[in-house]
Amino acid sequence: EAGVTQFPSHSVIEKGQTVTLRCDPISGHDNLYWYRRVMGKEIKFLLHFVKESKQDESGMPNNRFLAERTGGTYSTLKVQPAELEDSGVYFCASSQDKLAGFQETQYFGPGTRLLVL
């Protein structure tokens, strides 16, 4: 069974440009999460989808970030316009919804390394 995949693995853009990150969750997983780690900081939660609905957006830093999950399958995270402080590693994770939420285990993708110059 394929794990969580993310594309691209690396992205280098200039300040002010737009970048779109993609995440494909494990097949059949209803829950999809975005996290990120900026330089020298801990991994931070961004948002959580249940199928195509945003369940929790509390971690989104500002309105330059837009996440979508049309059809409840893959998700995209767009940064527009990108700023220097957006540089970091963006992780996606997914989990099933079969068990009670307390037991839900999230499986992470390899991440997208974003560098804004």
Add this chain to the structure above:
Amino acid sequence: DAKTTQPPSMDCAEGRAANLPCNHSTISGNEYVYWYRQIHSQGPQYIIHGLKNNETNEMASLIITEDRKSSTLILPHATLRDTAVYYCIVRPRGTSGTYKYIFGTGTRLKVLA
């Protein structure tokens, strides 16, 4: 803020057991303890989780104290490939059905040859 505290770093000799402690004194009755690790700059890798009983799988064992205020992850025979940052996570109960992880700084385990 993370609900767990871990030592920033530990060393372990190859072939020996690595015991990684975690304090979670404010854990609630229905909160699970999860352990993940991050090797190099890869994505966090799930290791094990538990509620109150000790757990074991092919990767590790998890020992949770009776009062649930602390736990220990045990890698029974550490190898060089176990060198990683290990995260202990107590996931807070979501009020709106979300179960996000709150990562702390973790323990950087270095396995020595």
